[in-house]
Amino acid sequence: MSEISAEDRVWTIPNILSFLRLLGVPVFLWLVLGPKADGWAIALLIAAAFTDWLDGKIARAFNQTSRLGRIIDPAADKLYVFATILGLALREVIPWWLVAIILGRELFVASFAPILRKYGYRALQVHFLGKAAMANLMYAFPLLFLASHTGAWYAEFCRVVGWAFTVWGVGLYWWAGLLYVVQVRQLVGAAKAVQNTKE
Structure with missing residues (x-):
């Protein structure tokens, strides 16, 4: 029973980090396409990559894996990739x-x-x-x-x-x-x- 409840957890540190990465996606696009603040956009990408690594480490080290985490973690990764290639293409970088x-x-x-x-x-x-x-x-x-x-x-x-x-x-x-x-x-x-x- 405890394993089932652990799987259904929402507010774990890894999940919060993944939520923050998701919230960063529209901010990243705005930085790239609006003010073209490349320095801040790059910093946000680096932060996203670091938190992606960190949430996996925390989930495994402190047994905070969850069903939701297995969904939103790869979803956040994919959204960052899509947002980035869209921004780079519109800026004619790629x-x-x-x-x-x-x-x-x-x-x-x-x-x-x-x-x-x-x-x-x-x-x-x-x-x-x-x-x-x-x-x-x-x-x-x-x-x-x-x-x-x-x-x-x-x-x-x-x-x-x-x-x-x-x-x-x-x-x-x-x-x-x-x-x-x-x-x-x-x-x-x-x-x-x-x-x-x-x-």
């Missing part, structure tokens, strides 16, 4: 084809949802590679912002390192997406096996 590749992966994974629901599953478990991909992208985006400051002494270095993280991040993102195909096949196979034993 090309739109990169936006299409990242969003295409999300649509690819989302296409599994009806199949999962059909067999009684809610969502796929977040894979380690997916988290690694997000980490790479969260490193890449502040660097690409800095690289857009043409003429600055750090611009070229940030451009090279930022694109390196971007390539790794996108590659891992799609790799994790392909591994989800394997996971879906295993879940569907298990569900069909259970159905066949009942018939």
